[in-house]
Amino acid sequence: MRALAPALGAEITGIKLGAGVTAEAVTLVLEALHRYSVVVVRDQQLTPAEQLEFMERLGPVKKSSYSRANAFCVPGYPDMMVISNIVEDGRNIGLMDAGAMWHADGTHMLHPDMYTALYALEVPHRDGQPLGDTLFASTAEAYDALPDSLRRRIAGRKAVHSFVHHLEKKRRLGDLRRPPLTDAQRAELPDVEHPVVTVHPVTGRKNLFVTEGHTAHIVGLPLDESDTLLDELWTHIRRPEFTYRHSWRVGDLLIWDNRATQHLALFDYGDLRRRMHRVETLGPVPA
Template sequence: MRMSILQGATMQASAGRGAAAGQAPAAIPMQAPIGAEIVGIDVGAGATDADYEFLRDALHEYSVIVLRGQGITPAQQQAFAGQFGDLRTSFYNRYAVPGTPALTVVSNIRRDDGELIGIADAGMLWHTDGSYLKTPDMYTLLYGIEIPQQDGRVLGDTVFASAWSAYDALPSDLKGRVDGLRATHSFTAHIAKKEAKGQLKRAPLSAEQRNALPDVDHPVVRTHPVNGRKCLFVTEGHTSDIVGLEPGESAELLAFLTEHIKKPQFQYRHSWRKGDLLVWDNCALQHLAVFDYGQIPRRLHRAGIAGPVPV
């Protein structure tokens, strides 16, 4: 297990703050290249400024952090998320949590009329949230409400891969080749990929929504705006081509890079529990949802935080 510069760090805990009272926040690293569990912070009871500073530091060190056993309301999740930056309201506002427009329902559950209550196909391809936007999501916060199980086994894991570890592991000649290149990220191409694989389950976009999502170009290698790490920023889900390369060369390079980042040595696989609140850094990693639960109910609430233009 990696040692943490944050593990055992002392912070003043607010008196009377529920289960966290008297316990200093600490980050316990996962037995994986990325990820840490945070203890000593009860979001529902209220986090302090020192707590948020601790969480941001942990997030930028571990890329994904897990706060377990958080019994929170949608309003509390939205308020907590807003402390990490500007909340982004999804263009899929038909799936917003009532009363909290910055939260989106991710679920396979259907209403009595057969309509899905949330996005049912989110995360079927490796991606980083909002990369198809000029200012992609910097952070994502996902809260587990209904977690599928079968025969005592938890289903519906989320797998994360470190984009900076994947970059660091590239041969030096390949680093030299990809540094400075740009790639096109396309929501239209993303939907087409899902349709081709028979994975598309969400309601179709309106013409107005499609027009509001033009293709964008981002660096193939992105520099993290806080810690300065270089991260691969091309994905299986949303990257359609590398700008300036012939189609065959572009496809070959993209295939190599998107397969490279999926390697197990870069991954942390999260097994969900009800009440888990995950926060992750979309510059530093990519993620994939595991769809192994069929029609067993699953429901989570997601918040996205707008980030800067990638450089």
């Protein structure tokens, strides 16, 4: 195992996570996740069933109702979402705009995602260089480096996380490339409140739990004051010393801890084909 950046990120070599994956390999990945927050295992050859079975070893797999409703699932695997810009027979085969803003997966839910695994099947290139990198930031390292004055301002506060807000923000920015929510989907995705500072359920480290993508406002503050404070926190989280940039290769299985990180996808590949399979596990209610 080798570290990939000072704040987070590690590469594990010499293991296969497909058929016959051992308990020792699963333990190694979990321990690395809790130490490095983002882990890549390269050169994997996974079937959808194998990716799903591996993630079931990490925790309860998230039931992807949004993916099912929009037919973004891998055929036969309703809880595995296709992340892709590919259009076949006039239809997007997957979610095209995933990750366009800094976020952690599922913070708009009462039980946000714990771990996400993204498996690279097609990676776009231009002039021999891979495109579509993903940036990660350590929200634990960011919290540890907060000035005392800023810690005092956010202590004990909660924030509203909203999927409706997320999609509306994407629309305003011109990044929305998915169907609008139906009334039924809106009813299934009510806004939720989570602490601005949460404690990791395994490591016990404190981290910042507000995201550019899904956090609408901080409870109890005037909207302009909330917006200013959130911008200050997001700018702090994105500081270079807290980040790792992942350059994809076909066969990468990238796994990250949503309770210790945020991430951002780079859309620099235009119509060049990109295709990945995503599975997520659910975590406890943030506290």
